[in-house]
Amino acid sequence: MREKYPVIIVGAGSVGLTLALELSNRGIPCLILEKRESTSTQPKCNLVNARSMEHMRRLGLEEEFRKQGIPSNYSTSIKFLTSLGGKKITEFKFPSFNEAVEQKKITAFGCKKATTLPQRISQIYTERILRQKVDKESVLNILFNCEVTGFNEVDSSIEVTFFDKKRLEEKRVKGSYLVGCDGASSFVRNHLNIKMDGAKSIKSMLGIQFHAPNLRYAHKNGDAIMYFIANPRTKGVLIPYDPKKDLWVYQTPLQKESFTASVKVEVAKKVLTEAIGFDIKYKILEVNKWDTSLMVARRYKKDRAFLVGDAVHLFTPTGGLGMNTGVEDAINLGWKLALVLQKKADPKILETYELERRPIGMLGVRESGDNAKKLLKVSKGLKVIEQKGVLGWVTRKIAGNIIRKKTYKEFHSEDMQLGFSYIKSPICISDSISDREESSFSETNRVGSRAPNKWLSIGKNLHDILGKEYTLLKVYGDEVDTKPFEETAKKRGLKFKILSLNESILQKVYLTKLTLIRPDQFIAWRSDQAPNNPDELLDKLQGKTINVNHSSQPQKDIFIAESNY
DSSP states (O other): OOSEEEEEEEOOSHHHHHHHHHHHHTTOOEEEEOSSSSSOOSOOOOEEOHHHHHHHHHTTOHHHHHHHSSOTTSOOOEEEESSTTSOEEEEEOOOOHHHHHHTTOOOGGGOOSOSSOOEEOOHHHHHHHHHHHHHHOTTEEEESSEEEEEEEEOSSSEEEEEEETTTTEEEEEEEEEEEEOOOTTOHHHHHTTOOEEEEEEEEEEEEEEEEOTTGGGSSSSOOOSEEEEEOSSOEEEEEEEEGGGTEEEEEEEEOGGGOOGGGHHHHHHHHHHHHHOSOOOOEEEEEEEEEEEEEEESOSEETTEEEOGGGTEEOOSTTSOHHHHHHHHHHHHHHHHHHHHTTSSOGGGGHHHHHHHHHHHHHHHHHHHHHHHHHHHHTSOOTTTTOOHHHHHHHHHHHHHHHHHHHHHHHOOHHHHHOOOOTTOTTSOOOHHHHHSOSSOOSSOOTTSBOOOOBOTTSSBGGGGOOSSOEEEEEEEEOSOOHHHHHHHHHTTOOOEEEEOBOHHHHTTOOSSEEEEOTTSBEEEEESSOOSOHHHHHHHHTTTTOOOOOOOOOOGGGOOOGGGO
């Protein structure tokens, strides 16, 4: 172990490991400290969405995610049933991966404009894949059974104290920066005395992992990636998180008074029997109780310490936003830390991490909370939903229509995956046209938005050939002379990758001749001509002109009152 690391990461979950790989990809050594013995054994998150899969593709992990995830011929549909063996209420039909590829449609989970398809995969396997990649990176050092117990700034660095639970000894290590990816009860956040605002412990949930051989074939409702169960005795979601191994999880709201450690297996068996709806042999592997929350931290950073993922935002599981929002946090922070450590940007650029990502955290609170409320509303009035005859049929028909209307957005979340924008960021140099463009997802090179991706005549897509740092895209070839701009940037430590592509498919969505694309594939600047004053533009891009006045007051309007649930 080195005496000092450029970055120390606390937490080796999906988000912390992604951050480590993003930094490693840019040549930045990291130390990762994890208090657990290994990566996750719980399938809390079962979706790596389209945007996150774009990052996994860029990190060279897409093939492994496809291999270890849900089989490529497995349906990704969402079904609403009275029980697994009961009556169908409604469904959202989505193709399998193979079908989507054959149809040349990126439609799974409602995302048509992504570089690649989302992947249904358990968090258990997501963390394993990321950890295996981390182990291969020479600049990364990961230590399990090591719990951080304190840290403080010393001589323009952070000294971190941690307890090695295997060797039973306390150790110290220094880092230039510290990043807390240590989850909802974040030690780093608490040590920084950063408060969370919102609704805590909205619902207690029971997660039941179980093994049920041939359960997939024992009912007549067909394959789905999620079965939402609604009957008078239980409501929740059944997920076949590994159909190849007959592994399932059932997640259901829990009355707090009905659960104690001594009766958890009995409670689990009871609700699981009602959710399945017929007799079948199964073995309960693990039962976990956890609470859902809607919270955002008041700050995402303090001095040399940063917070990422669940350490700064907590969502309900509806919509699959939690881990995926954390992955985007990690990517956003990662490239900025790399530029600063490589002396290619001013340290003030790190202020834009909070400025850009906290509004997205607040948006996630609103969206996931809204999704949860709608699901709870449509699950009420279930007394006759299982009934035979006309009354039951009419009830299911009405319920199905309400469900499709109320929950459509949750399962068609293109805006949340690809449409968020950093247009107000000081390192996104907006123009009058960008300011007037629609804020909802439209596939153009609007400043602050994700760069539209298209497959090119050379047989590759645009995102696959972007540079690791900034890319200057010319969609009409070398029509505009940018040499002075490029030379000025190079003298200041920024070397742009130049893409001169005269492709009509790009000219339809890139509305200017020049577009400067950030390392995270977002638009930093655009114009029809090279900048008149390159130094002024580069000062902004490198964070030299940033002046932030932090407010400790939370934005109360983002929060959904606990009483609404």
